[in-house]
Amino acid sequence: MSPIQHHPIPNALSIAGVDPSGGAGLLADLKTFSALGAYGCGVVTALTAQNTRAVTGIHEVPPDFLAQQLDTLFDDVRIDTVKIGMLASAELIAVVAAALRRHRPRFVVLDPVMVAKSGDRLLRADAVDALLRDLVPLATIVTPNLPEAGDLLGRVVTDAPSDMRMAARELHGRGAQAALVKGGHGTGERLTDVMFDGERFVELAARRQQTRNTHGTGCTFSSAIAALLPQRDSIESAVRDAHTYVHSAIRAADTLVVGSGHGPLHHFHALWPHGVRGTDPETRLQP
Numbered sequence: 001m002s003p004i005q006h007h008p009i010p011n012a013l014s015i016a017g018v019d020p021s022g023g024a025g026l027l028a029d030l031k032t033f034s035a036l037g038a039y040g041c042g043v044v045t046a047l048t049a050q051n052t053r054a055v056t057g058i059h060e061v062p063p064d065f066l067a068q069q070l071d072t073l074f075d076d077v078r079i080d081t082v083k084i085g086m087l088a089s090a091e092l093i094a095v096v097a098a099a100l101r102r103h104r105p106r107f108v109v110l111d112p113v114m115v116a117k118s119g120d121r122l123l124r125a126d127a128v129d130a131l132l133r134d135l136v137p138l139a140t141i142v143t144p145n146l147p148e149a150g151d152l153l154g155r156v157v158t159d160a161p162s163d164m165r166m167a168a169r170e171l172h173g174r175g176a177q178a179a180l181v182k183g184g185h186g187t188g189e190r191l192t193d194v195m196f197d198g199e200r201f202v203e204l205a206a207r208r209q210q211t212r213n214t215h216g217t218g219c220t221f222s223s224a225i226a227a228l229l230p231q232r233d234s235i236e237s238a239v240r241d242a243h244t245y246v247h248s249a250i251r252a253a254d255t256l257v258v259g260s261g262h263g264p265l266h267h268f269h270a271l272w273p274h275g276v277r278g279t280d281p282e283t284r285l286q287p
């Protein structure tokens with residue numbers, strides 16, 4: 001019997017950067033884990049000075065201290081599933097890869113974060129090779145957007161279905177069990193994400209939402225997949241349910257009022273009673 005059946009609530013770990021606005025990075029990952037029935041842990045790779053408009057500074061954690069955070073946590077807590085987000089540098093990538101090889105969590109979702117929604121760079125250009133070499137082969141699933149898939153593969157990846165399929169197949173060929181190429185950066189009314197799991201392609205299509213509030217869509221999607229992998233019987237069904245969750249969170253995003261740039265998704269759209277999000281004192285919950 002797998003340990004998951006003894007412990008029905010999975011322990012999920014996000015290894016990521018901190019976005020103080022709470023829309024992306026570690027804070028968004030913990031909200032997503034919490035919304036989807038996983039207990040959330042977090043190991044910090046970098047602090048950022050960030051709001052919904054821009055990243056104004058990055059303060060990387062020293063590599064030794066990242067290793068210490070990981071080893072200390074894994075020594076005590078059973079981690080069932082890991083989501084990896086912002087890694088900033090090749091040194092931090094090497095530390096995470098070594099820790100994963102030491103501790104061998106069952107599921108690893110690798111979101112190869114390179115550029116924030118605001119356009120600010122989050123991974124040094126020279127670290128892309130390290131990501132491909134050290135971490136992609138350890139991933140249950142890797143989840144690049146179109147520009148990230150292009151950077152990883154050293155060519156332009158467009159939103160043409162055949163191009164996305166080819167990219168997903170190539171990333172699977174680099175050692176990930178599955179690859180999901182996300183189409184949020186494409187053009188057109190409908191957007192499609194394409195997954196390849198070594199056997200079949202799965203296409204997840206949705207209508208593009210007319211909203212500015214798409215900060216952290218990628219972080220939310222990848223952490224939703226991580227939360228659901230131990231709770232579903234296949235990668236495909238975890239990805240399908242994560243896709244439904246992230247799209248509902250995008251649809252509800254405009255009910256939050258956070259900043260004047262790209263605001264966050266509504267991670268708790270299904271959990272909060274309507275009154276809580278209104279401004280009417282009659283319907284707001286009393287403390």
Ligand SMILES: Nc1ncnc2c1ncn2[C@@H]1O[C@H](COP(=O)(O)OP(=O)(O)OP(=O)(O)O)[C@@H](O)[C@H]1O
Pocket residue numbers: 024115116117144145146182183184185191192193206207208209210211214215216217218219221243246247250
């Ligand atoms: N405007 C939108 N309307 C509907 N779905 C969207 C929209 N933008 C992104 N998505 C969806 O959000 C998910 C994340 O994809 P996206 O390509 O935006 O990831 P990302 O670029 O990694 O995000 P981030 O900028 O947060 O890192 C995908 O399922 C994508 O289809």
Ligand SMILES: [Mg+2]
Pocket residue numbers: 111112113114145218219
């Ligand atoms: Mg992303």
